[in-house]
Amino acid sequence: MKIPREGAAKTRQSLLVAASEIFAEKGYRDTTIAEICERAGANVAAVNYHFGSKQTLYAETWRHAFSESTKAHPPDGGVSSDAPPEERLRGQITAILQRLTDKNNREFWFMQREMANPTGLLEEVLREEIHPLHRRTTALVRELLGPLATDREVNFCEISIVSQCMNPAVARKIREAGSTAQDGPLGIDDVEAYADHVLKFSLGGIRALLEAMGKKQKVRKKLRKQP
């Protein structure tokens, strides 16, 4: 009747895996401890025994999903830090998109749910994990826009780029494309094609900002000459 357990903490891992799947699929509220335990092949009391509460398990699961994801997809997309900024931007864009569309990755859905239904417990995770990524992108954008850009311009620009990658509709479309349609090359192909597009589009956007800054600069210089 009992499953042979080689270690005490094997159940813990099973619970984490089961929870990861179900939480990502149904969200916190619609997930029941019973279901998690059943899928994990454990007792109903197992969650409270190993994690203390549903809340704690949730947080733990989130953390786990996030760190797994970061491990699997390095934020630079495999591009060397010596590469030209355009290349590094491509790396970051690809990284986000791959991370997002990795079938084993629940992180994105956790985040979606959190944004829609913040539990508060995860603000902390967001700060610790997401902000560094943002700062990395912000730094790159600053590099591309040059020192003349205001902080707001850099901020907006970073939002523009990341938004294109994080739009849930995008994620869903890609996912569905890969799962429903002729489940073959299209999935991956799509992601790469979209990454190319985002890079091209964003570089165009950045160039437009640079040109506008240039004009302003000239105007200011003119004005300075004739006060």
Place this chain on the structure above:
Amino acid sequence: MKIPREGAAKTRQSLLVAASEIFAEKGYRDTTIAEICERAGANVAAVNYHFGSKQTLYAETWRHAFSESTKAHPPDGGVSSDAPPEERLRGQITAILQRLTDKNNREFWFMQREMANPTGLLEEVLREEIHPLHRRTTALVRELLGPLATDREVNFCEISIVSQCMNPAVARKIREAGSTAQDGPLGIDDVEAYADHVLKFSLGGIRALLEAMGKKQKVRKKLRKQP
């Protein structure tokens, strides 16, 4: 003990308003009928009397929020259809952003929750209400990219533009900026500034796509000359 009933559908409206607020704030599951009724100043049974069930009320509320939103913010942003496409693009961007950041508008949060936790009931609303908006933007993008662009290019481009407007992080930031910070001009100012940015950035992106298409065109012409 009884509230004076001045009209038949007055309670109904109160319930709709209360539900709109609480559903948007907490989501379907975490919202209790009791809370809605209490805020609406009605009896616990009022929801089931007027709407039949929590589900129905939810759908009704969603629908209501959406149509109110469409009414308040015409999708062209008040720009004439005779205006040049760049102006019309500004109109659409502004429309989405205003719609999103309108304090009385819960629609966006409903949508967020639905994407995270689909009830299935709302697929229909999505199709009926969202797709037309997308088609409108797609048509405009096609106009800007010209007939040489592929459907995929147009599609990606439309996603790029809309994503920048619909990013929940943006919405949240703007909202929080308007509500927590010096609750003053910053809110609206922010939206307008961001709209300007998105327009500029996107036009830059589009121009980049056009140029890329031009090069391809030239290459093809060359190839055609020397077979």
Place this chain on the structure above:
Amino acid sequence: MKIPREGAAKTRQSLLVAASEIFAEKGYRDTTIAEICERAGANVAAVNYHFGSKQTLYAETWRHAFSESTKAHPPDGGVSSDAPPEERLRGQITAILQRLTDKNNREFWFMQREMANPTGLLEEVLREEIHPLHRRTTALVRELLGPLATDREVNFCEISIVSQCMNPAVARKIREAGSTAQDGPLGIDDVEAYADHVLKFSLGGIRALLEAMGKKQKVRKKLRKQP
């Protein structure tokens, strides 16, 4: 919007009819006032307005169904009181069976429900309406069994006869036969055939009792001769 009502008490009658149907079909508890009023084309408050309460309507309905039934099916089955007792027994048996299987008759189902789930309110009706019928049959049985039969013998015999007619399984079978099968002669044919059977069977039973009494009588006479 309002149905033209020629009299005040027209609604009352509609309610009674609707209630009769639904109570008989579903029983007291499973019937809702709302359903009754809907079928009667009246307001939800109509029942309480016209009858004071659900209980009262129930009692009223029962009484109504019962008296209607007695009116429609005279307990002697149309057989003259001058006819020989066997004929009169046939009349009574036929009367009960017809009464029971009359499609417009809810009375039997009310009784069934009452026996299973007595409301207490109806004890009175039972005494007033059922007992006279029983006494009538008892008298006839006494006539058939002669003065030598004990009261218990008469009582048992009466039960035997009436039981054969009132068995709900019988009622159900006949009803279903008439409603599902080729909804034609079979229904009535069945009833008549069964009535014939019950008469024959019961007269046989009575004769057996008489013979047994005869033997006892002889024994007693013998015993009396040889004290």
Place this chain on the structure above:
Amino acid sequence: MKIPREGAAKTRQSLLVAASEIFAEKGYRDTTIAEICERAGANVAAVNYHFGSKQTLYAETWRHAFSESTKAHPPDGGVSSDAPPEERLRGQITAILQRLTDKNNREFWFMQREMANPTGLLEEVLREEIHPLHRRTTALVRELLGPLATDREVNFCEISIVSQCMNPAVARKIREAGSTAQDGPLGIDDVEAYADHVLKFSLGGIRALLEAMGKKQKVRKKLRKQP
């Protein structure tokens, strides 16, 4: 505050017993889970924990009552299958009546309620449990009537016999007699006396049918001789 749990299925049994009593007394609808649990000394959630739902508990209770009843009262009434058919008929009649009037037996009241207010769930039980009993009686009747009797005659005859035993009025009378009146010998005595009566009455009925068949037979023979 907590009841010592000596065994796993002890609570289950308590619930079954309590449910059996209350369901039989009040019927499905008028019985509340709370009452059952209270009487069983269990928590309000106990029913749903052990049985899943009120419905399931009801079905389970019914099944339990029925099988208990069959166990306690073998359908042949203790008469050997070698005994003459009249004796076996006495056995069956006695078995039904004893079963019906057994004070610990709720089965009959369940059945009454079901016939009046079918839940549909129990059709199955009826088929599995009741039909075999009927077939047994039918076979015996066929034996008594001989091969010349039509199926309908056998069927009607079986109904006549069983009806006399199953009449709820009989059951009620006997029960009340045993419980209210000089709660003594009358109860059991009554049942035996009534069983005697039913046997005698039914054998008389059967003989009458046989005689009628004999006449028909003679007529047919005559007709065959003079075509």
Place this chain on the structure above:
DNA sequence: AATGAATGAGCCTTCATTCAT
């Protein structure tokens, strides 16, 4: 260490009845 029975708070829903028009 781990289980499964048990708990109790809370939720949605139903429904007979009452109230204000």
Place this chain on the structure above:
DNA sequence: GATGAATGAAGGCTCATTCAT
């Protein structure tokens, strides 16, 4: 006189958590 909105008392069920082994 009659309506339909409103009420509040339950009832069945779910579920995270606790307890006794």
